[in-house]
Amino acid sequence: MAFLGWIGRAWDRIGLRPADMKLALRVTVAGFLAFVVTKVIGLPQGYWAVITAVVVTQASVGGSLKAAIERFSGTLAGAVYGGVVAAFVPHDSPAGLGLAIVVALLPLALLAAVRPAFRVAPITALIMLLPPTGQAIGPLFSAFDRVLEITLGNIVGLIVSLLVLPARAHTLMTEAAAKVVSLNAELISLFIDELTAGPKGREALQQLHPRIRAALKKAEAAADEAARERRSHLTDAADPEPLIRTLYRVRHDLVMIGRAASSPLPAPILERLGPTLTVLHERTRELLLGLAQALQHRKPPPDPGAFQAAFHAFIGATEALRSDVLMQKLPGETFGQVFALGFAFEQFKKDLGDLLARTEELALRSTPEASER
Structure with a gap:
């Protein structure tokens, strides 16, 4: 009974803020829809599309558009440069991996400091180097897959922001x-x-x-x-x-x-x-x-x-x-x-x-x- 009472009080608080409830619903729909799309297409690392859809879905369409542009541009820069570093800088040993991380991070971190829209680029480059999935499928295909998934997540997030209880x-x-x-x-x-x-x-x-x-x-x-x-x-x-x-x-x-x-x-x-x-x-x-x-x-x-x-x-x-x-x-x-x-x-x-x-x-x-x- 106490738990039901807590649920009732929480629901009453949510009811006083319909805009927040709409945003929560849009985020949920975007994440689920991105998951379904990745399963239909058969992407090997579909979780990135789901994460991106959730990140992109903001309180307003304009905010979602900004997040999508920044997410895509940062991911594209990080995936392309990180893929190049992974392909041409040997990183099988700890010393090689450390050198590859420095080579990947320094220019991208500088870019993110100058242009905040690229703040996800260093993270994407690190993901290209560190996870075993990127090494298993190859750096170039991993870069392509990462950009494809982020693009899918952006598209799903924007569509949900436009069509599901849109907030201008x-x-x-x-x-x-x-x-x-x-x-x-x-x-x-x-x-x-x-x-x-x-x-x-x-x-x-x-x-x-x-x-x-x-x-x-x-x-x-x-x-x-x-x-x-x-x-x-x-x-x-x-x-x-x-x-x-x-x-x-x-x-x-x-x-x-x-x-x-x-x-x-x-x-x-x-x-x-x-x-x-x-x-x-x-x-x-x-x-x-x-x-x-x-x-x-x-x-x-x-x-x-x-x-x-x-x-x-x-x-x-x-x-x-x-x-x-x-x-x-x-x-x-x-x-x-x-x-x-x-x-x-x-x-x-x-x-x-x-x-x-x-x-x-x-x-x-x-x-x-x-x-x-």
């Missing part, structure tokens, strides 16, 4: 971008709390910043895969790079707002700016959460009118303080803080407008494949 990289990118934007909404709330109530959320900020950075890196990695899908004509979705650049600019704007919010506003200033700042906070949070939903579901962005009205009201309130006697009686640091906050929000509004435009573009270029999840 554009979809993964917009989901990660939506996560970034929703976390930005939390960040804005923490900053406004610091302005109005003091630095009580430092622990929350320390936990939130790493989550935002991780989500940005995930979105950037998915964008790289999405660009590869786009170059391979697997999708006609919009260019992903502008969205990632805009997300980083918005991130920088929020850092600037955070610096201006590092200390609470003095009571007299807060009394004047508090109402407009509160409304601006509410409208900004609403807009960011709406943007996150729009990105996640590839829909048009929400209307920014309420945010823009709140922004202009806040900027108007800060400008009204410029010639106010109240400001003249406060320290220069307070004066700088108020207008630094206004400037940061102005930059934030500009880049938020770009993010709205990118979201609109993604919605217009949305395809059934991209919105399937």
